[in-house]
Amino acid sequence: MSDIIKQKIWDIIASNTSAAEAGWLQQKVALAPGAVAPIELMTAFVAASRFLSKKIITTSEAEKAALNLEIPGFSVDGWSLVRLGRVWLLTQLDPSDKEEYVKNIETLFDTAEMNELVALYSALPLLSYPDQWLFRATDAVRSNMGFVFDAIALHNPYPEKHFSELAWNQLVLKTIFNDKPIHLIEGLENRTNEKLAVTLSDFAHERWAAGRSVPAQVWRLTGKYLNSALLADMQHLFDSDQEDDRKAAALACGDASLPAANYLLAKYTDLEKSVKSGALTWADLEH
Amino acid sequence: MCLNHNELAQNPSHFEDSEEANQAPAHRDIAWNDYKDLIKGMRFFDPHIHMVSRTTDDYQAMNQAGIVALIEPAFWVGQPRTGLSTFKDYYSSLVGWERFRSSQFGIKHYCTMGLNSREANNEPLAEQVMEILPLYIYKEGVVGVGEIGFDDQTPAEEKYYRLQLELAKEAKLPVQIHTPHRDKKKGTERSMAIALEHGIDPSWVIVDHNNEETVKSVLDQGFYAAFTIYPFTKMGNERMVKVVEQYGPERIMINSAADWGISDPLAIPKTAALMKMRGIPDETIRLVTYQNAIDAFGQSGQIDVTDFESGYAVDQTEKFHGNSILRGGQQPAPVKDFLVIN
Ligand SMILES: [Zn+2]
Numbered sequence: 272m273s274d275i276i277k278q279k280i281w282d283i284i285a286s287n288t289s290a291a292e293a294g295w296l297q298q299k300v301a302l303a304p305g306a307v308a309p310i311e312l313m314t315a316f317v318a319a320s321r322f323l324s325k326k327i328i329t330t331s332e333a334e335k336a337a338l339n340l341e342i343p344g345f346s347v348d349g350w351s352l353v354r355l356g357r358v359w360l361l362t363q364l365d366p367s368d369k370e371e372y373v374k375n376i377e378t379l380f381d382t383a384e385m386n387e388l389v390a391l392y393s394a395l396p397l398l399s400y401p402d403q404w405l406f407r408a409t410d411a412v413r414s415n416m417g418f419v420f421d422a423i424a425l426h427n428p429y430p431e432k433h434f435s436e437l438a439w440n441q442l443v444l445k446t447i448f449n450d451k452p453i454h455l456i457e458g459l460e461n462r463t464n465e466k467l468a469v470t471l472s473d474f475a476h477e478r479w480a481a482g483r484s485v486p487a488q489v490w491r492l493t494g495k496y497l498n499s500a501l502l503a504d505m506q507h508l509f510d511s512d513q514e515d516d517r518k519a520a521a522l523a524c525g526d527a528s529l530p531a532a533n534y535l536l537a538k539y540t541d542l543e544k545s546v547k548s549g550a551l552t553w554a555d556l557e558h
Numbered sequence: 559m560c561l562n563h564n565e566l567a568q569n570p571s572h573f574e575d576s577e578e579a580n581q582a583p584a585h586r587d588i589a590w591n592d593y594k595d596l597i598k599g600m601r602f603f604d605p606h607i608h609m610v611s612r613t614t615d616d617y618q619a620m621n622q623a624g625i626v627a628l629i630e631p632a633f634w635v636g637q638p639r640t641g642l643s644t645f646k647d648y649y650s651s652l653v654g655w656e657r658f659r660s661s662q663f664g665i666k667h668y669c670t671m672g673l674n675s676r677e678a679n680n681e682p683l684a685e686q687v688m689e690i691l692p693l694y695i696y697k698e699g700v701v702g703v704g705e706i707g708f709d710d711q712t713p714a715e716e717k718y719y720r721l722q723l724e725l726a727k728e729a730k731l732p733v734q735i736h737t738p739h740r741d742k743k744k745g746t747e748r749s750m751a752i753a754l755e756h757g758i759d760p761s762w763v764i765v766d767h768n769n770e771e772t773v774k775s776v777l778d779q780g781f782y783a784a785f786t787i788y789p790f791t792k793m794g795n796e797r798m799v800k801v802v803e804q805y806g807p808e809r810i811m812i813n814s815a816a817d818w819g820i821s822d823p824l825a826i827p828k829t830a831a832l833m834k835m836r837g838i839p840d841e842t843i844r845l846v847t848y849q850n851a852i853d854a855f856g857q858s859g860q861i862d863v864t865d866f867e868s869g870y871a872v873d874q875t876e877k878f879h880g881n882s883i884l885r886g887g888q889q890p891a892p893v894k895d896f897l898v899i900n
Contacts, residue, residue: 318696
C-alpha cells in the first residue's frame with residue numbers, strides 16, 4: 272500500500288467531511304502508523320456509521336484522475352462518506368506482520384454486516400497480500416446481496432487482476448444474469464475469452480427459450496470468438512425486431528476476423544456502413 | 559411442549575425455575591377476539607424478545623396486534639456453545655437475517671449485544687467473545703449492551719458484567735440487565751450497585767425481569783424498571799396492572815421476553831388490553847408499552863421513530879442472501895393488510 276494512495280483518499284475525505292467527522296477519523300489513527308492497536312482501527316471501521324454521514328461524496332475530476340493514476344480502474348464515485356471512511360481506515364492497518372494482518376481482515380469479513388462487506392470488497396484493490404482475498408472475492412460473486420455483489424463486480428479493478436478465468440467468467444455471467452450493466456466491470460475488454468463467448472451463447476439460448484431477452488451489449492464479448500454456433504446467434508439478432516439487437520450483431524461481426532461473419536454483415540448494408548465508419552460503437556449500447 | 563416439570567426446572571428459559579407460587583389472580587389469559595377492540599389504534603414496542611426462537615406465525619400475530627418495533631437482546635440459545643464461531647454467527651444473525659425477517663412482517667428490529675451471564679462462566683470462551691464484542695456493539699441498529707448481569711452470581715459473571723459495563727460506557731450505549739431468578743432481590747441490588755460503581759448514569763440502565771419485590775428500589779435509584787410478562791411465572795399481567803396502578807408510568811416498561819420456552823410474544827398487547835379494562839388511562843398505557851422503551855434505548859442514537867411510527871413498509875419480494883421468506887409458490891401478502899389492526 273503506497274502512502275500516496277492513502278493521502279489521496281484522505282484528500283477526498285477532507286473535502287467531504289465536517290471538522291468533527293475529520294477529527295474523529297484522525298483521532299482513530301492519531302498515533303504513528305503501526306502504533307495503533309489493530310482492534311482500535313477495526314472497531315472504528317464498524318463504528319464509522321455512527322460518526323460519519325451517509326451522504327454521497329463528491330470528487331473533482333483532478334481527484335478522480337489522481338486515484339486512477341495510482342491504481343488504474345479504482346474509483347470512489349457514488350460512495351457514501353461512511354464507505355470511504357471505512358476503506359481509508361483499512362488502509363491504516365499495518366501490513367508488516369502478514370499473519371496478524373490477514374487475521375484481522377478475516378475477522379472483519381467474518382463479523383461484517385452488509386454495509387461493512389461493501390466497504391471490505393471495495394477496499395480489495397488497496398489491501399496488501401491480494402491473493403489472500405481471492406476466496407472472499409469469488410464468494411462475493413455468489414452473493415445475492417445486491418450491494419455486496421456490486422462492490423466486487425462493478426468499478427472494482429481487483430477481479431481483472433486476480434481472478435482465474437473460471438472466476439472471471441462467473442462474475443461476468445452473474446452480472447448479466449442480474450441484469451446489471453457489464454460495461455461497468457473493470458477490464459471487460461482485456462479479459463474476453465473463448466469459453467466466455469461460448470457460455471454466453473448457451474445462456475442466451477436459455478433466455479430465448481424462456482421468452483426473455485439478453486441485453487444487446489453482452490455480444491461485445493463474442494466478436495473475436497465467432498464460430499458457426501455463434502454465427503447462428505448473430506443471424507438470430509439480425510432478425511430481431513429490437514434495433515439494439517441488430518446493432519449488436521453488426522458490431523460483433525465487425526469485430527470478427529471470421530470471413531463468414533464479414534459476409535453476414537455485408538448483407539446489412541446500412542449497419543455495415545455505420546460500423547465501418549465508426550458511427551456506431553459498443554458505447555451506443557451501454558445502458 | 560414435551561418437557562416434563564423436572565426438565566423445565568433444570569433447564570428453564572430465561573434461567574427461570576418453577577419455585578414461584580402461582581398466587582391467583584396473577585395472570586389472565588385473553589384471546590384475540592376478547593381484546594382486539596380494546597387495543598385498536600394502539601402501537602407497541604417490545605423491548606425484549608428473542609425472535610430467533612419464534613415462528614413466522616408469531617411475527618404475523620405481533621404485527622396484527624400493533625407491535626411496530628422490537629429489541630432482540632443477545633441471549634443464551636438454550637444449550638452450551640462449543641466455540642467462538644457460533645457466537646459470531648448468532649450475533650451476525652441478530653443484525654442480519656433476523657432483522658431482515660422481521661422487516662418482512664412489518665416490524666422494525668433492533669438488538670442489544672452482549673455476553674450473557676450464564677455463558678460468562680465458560681471463561682476461556684468468554685475471553686474470546688470479549689475480543690470480538692466491540693465489533694458488534696457499534697453496528698447500526700444496536701441499541702444497547704445486553705442482556706448482561708447475573709445468573710448464579712459467580713465471580714466470573716461479575717468479571718464479565720463489569721467488563722461489559724465499561725464497553726457500554728465507552729460506546730455510549732444503554733445497558734440492559736438480566737436479573738437472576740434465584741436470589742433476585744440480592745442480585746438486582748448487586749447489579750445496580752456495580753453499575754453505579756462504574757459511574758454509569760442509572761437512567762441509561764434498564765433493569766429487567768422486575769417484580770413487586772424489586773421495583774421500588776430500582777425506581778428510587780433512578781433506573782428503568784422493565785417487567786417481563788410470562789404467563790405462568792415471573793410476572794402475570796394481572797399483577798402488572800397492579801404495579802402500574804401503584805407506581806405510575808414513569809421509567810416502567812413491559813416486555814414479553816418471549817424465547818424458546820413457554821412464553822407469549824403477544825404479552826404486551828394483551829397486558830395493554832387488561833390495563834384498559836381496569837381503567838388505566840391511555841397515556842399511561844402508551845408510556846409503559848411503547849414510549850418509555852424508546853426513550854431509554856433511544857439514548858443510543860440508533861432509534862429513528864419515523865422508521866415505524868406510521869407503520870412499516872413491507873416488501874415481501876425482497877431477498878436476503880438470496881433467500882426470501884416466501885416458500886414455493888407463495889404470494890407475498892399485500893402490504894396494506896400489515897399496516898392496520900383489523
Ligand atoms: Zn432475554
